[in-house]
Amino acid sequence: MHQQHIEWYFLQLFIGCFWKQDQCNTFGNMVTLTELTNVNSIVCSTQTTSSIPHLYFQNSCYATADFSQAKCTDQGIDRVTCLQLNQPCTFVGNKCQNFVKTNQANCSDYQSVTLSVCQQIQDLACQKKDDNCDNFVQVAGMKIDSLSKLACLRYTEFAVYWNGSCQFLSTPLQCGSTTLVNALSCVKIETNRTPCIYDSVNFVCTPNFNKYSIKCTTPGLNVFGCAQVQTQACVFNNKCQEYTLTDQQCQNIKNVNSLACQIQLTDSCYYDESMLQCSPSPNQPLCSLSGLNLAACGTNSICSWNNYLTKCQCNSEIQSNECSALVVTSCTGLCSYINGQCVQSTCESQPISNCSGTLRGLKCYISNSQCFSASTCYDMYNTQCSNYGCDQAGNQCVPQGSSQVCQYLKDCNNIKCKFQQGICRPLQCSDLSQEQCYQSDDCYFSNNLCQDLLGCQQLSNDADQCNQKQCNYQKYNIMSSQLYCTAQYCDVYGASNNICNGNEMNFQACLLNGLKCQTCESITDVCLCQQAKNICLYSDNKCKSILCQGMSKPLCDSTVNRCYWSNKLNICAKKCEKIIDQSDCELRGSECYFNENTKLCYTAIITIPDVTNINDTTESFGAILATLYFLF
Numbered sequence: 001m002h003q004q005h006i007e008w009y010f011l012q013l014f015i016g017c018f019w020k021q022d023q024c025n026t027f028g029n030m031v032t033l034t035e036l037t038n039v040n041s042i043v044c045s046t047q048t049t050s051s052i053p054h055l056y057f058q059n060s061c062y063a064t065a066d067f068s069q070a071k072c073t074d075q076g077i078d079r080v081t082c083l084q085l086n087q088p089c090t091f092v093g094n095k096c097q098n099f100v101k102t103n104q105a106n107c108s109d110y111q112s113v114t115l116s117v118c119q120q121i122q123d124l125a126c127q128k129k130d131d132n133c134d135n136f137v138q139v140a141g142m143k144i145d146s147l148s149k150l151a152c153l154r155y156t157e158f159a160v161y162w163n164g165s166c167q168f169l170s171t172p173l174q175c176g177s178t179t180l181v182n183a184l185s186c187v188k189i190e191t192n193r194t195p196c197i198y199d200s201v202n203f204v205c206t207p208n209f210n211k212y213s214i215k216c217t218t219p220g221l222n223v224f225g226c227a228q229v230q231t232q233a234c235v236f237n238n239k240c241q242e243y244t245l246t247d248q249q250c251q252n253i254k255n256v257n258s259l260a261c262q263i264q265l266t267d268s269c270y271y272d273e274s275m276l277q278c279s280p281s282p283n284q285p286l287c288s289l290s291g292l293n294l295a296a297c298g299t300n301s302i303c304s305w306n307n308y309l310t311k312c313q314c315n316s317e318i319q320s321n322e323c324s325a326l327v328v329t330s331c332t333g334l335c336s337y338i339n340g341q342c343v344q345s346t347c348e349s350q351p352i353s354n355c356s357g358t359l360r361g362l363k364c365y366i367s368n369s370q371c372f373s374a375s376t377c378y379d380m381y382n383t384q385c386s387n388y389g390c391d392q393a394g395n396q397c398v399p400q401g402s403s404q405v406c407q408y409l410k411d412c413n414n415i416k417c418k419f420q421q422g423i424c425r426p427l428q429c430s431d432l433s434q435e436q437c438y439q440s441d442d443c444y445f446s447n448n449l450c451q452d453l454l455g456c457q458q459l460s461n462d463a464d465q466c467n468q469k470q471c472n473y474q475k476y477n478i479m480s481s482q483l484y485c486t487a488q489y490c491d492v493y494g495a496s497n498n499i500c501n502g503n504e505m506n507f508q509a510c511l512l513n514g515l516k517c518q519t520c521e522s523i524t525d526v527c528l529c530q531q532a533k534n535i536c537l538y539s540d541n542k543c544k545s546i547l548c549q550g551m552s553k554p555l556c557d558s559t560v561n562r563c564y565w566s567n568k569l570n571i572c573a574k575k576c577e578k579i580i581d582q583s584d585c586e587l588r589g590s591e592c593y594f595n596e597n598t599k600l601c602y603t604a605i606i607t608i609p610d611v612t613n614i615n616d617t618t619e620s621f622g623a624i625l626a627t628l629y630f631l632f
Contacts, residue, residue: 261291314527502562
């Protein structure tokens, strides 16, 4: 018996056997057993007549629906069972075994494998088909759990994400999440009105992109990202797509970008950025109003439609030549000769050697050996940010001094950052000392704590701190004695054209915009800025103040409505009538006069009459006395 047991064990390893009539029998093709009992594991593993999974236990094969605990290397695993296991297994030579990763060139090279094997293929877009892996071909209603990672992230029917296997995304993501997703997942994002796009290299949704380099069909654009496109008219209808011109009224054109409103022909429209839709244009709109179309542009006499750029501009901005009318030799400057045509120059049309400076108000920068446009540092990616006056924040640029660089610093070596719990984060007001708090524009010190400064009005009881921030401690209006802290410096002058225009406050010039007196720096309309001669200057895509004290004497003498040359101060100074504080008025000495009744400052003019023909000594004496009079 002992020898028989040895033979029985030996036979188990190599051939199929069964025990019957007190002897060991060979299991072959011609043998039929009504029950798979008293058999070795080879018999169980070579079953091909049943589609029901079997497991080997106590010398028998058992049909089972539960094989969740089975392993590839368990004895007696037949092909049907093997290829349904939740592990990376392969069935080779009538035996189930662990799958060993090889560098196969095609999905179809993976034969007789489990679903897990197809899922784990990293560099190919594969799906499980029958008992093999196959190239990914999307069909409606397909099972997404059959997909490899790359196939999952290329799937386009529903929003899905990868977490070891492909799964449907039921909860919307935040744009910027590190979850691996397909492009459709980004399209669905609506939280916080964040413009979002799909990063097809890292398979994530990201808010970081250059709005001048995307098109309506760029993968993953959500409705807010679609509204950012600057190169085409787009509409969002379950996805971002190119807008087709219609004869609808403005207010019915929704979920579009500004260019969709700009090309409308049948109505006077502008773009409502808050609603992402076209709206009827107001009377005499600003030339720079977003999405202003041809019909609306024509209602303001200071605006003209630029056919060259297909947009509304100030009359002063319009370029006299249209590129399409120029010959090759004249096609220079703002025009470029491309593909046999003279067309509008853009940064994108420039060779690397010419990719510098600005074109049509946009800065040109080099990224991935191409030239791109950018309106701010935030529009620049994959470039040497310091070359363009910006700070590096990973692959993105941010304005100099921005705390956004912190998350990208390995050593956290930046005065605006703090290393805490393994993370480099921006400094918060609560991290600052009292001295640092006073120096920060974003914080203020109160009750022995450094706190977030949400608005200048929080400092209305603290003149010292107010004036240290980007705020000013000043009167509510010219007739008020009450002081408060504000960032709206020119508000004090009210809606008076004479008092507001050309006045100055806190080293910024003021300009009346509608019924509001604003600083030049807060003016966003190019036309308004350019029209304010000798008050504001439009430069580097910004409106900037022109202060009296910076003018030469000839220029000062030509701006009599706001400035005069002060012999006492020996500089160009603002007119006495622009001064609202008695102390400032009296500092001008005999050049200005403060009227106690009106509480206003006036110009004092001294005139000396011509006395060459006067003989009477009394009259002569009286004539040579200076006559002081005041202009009211």
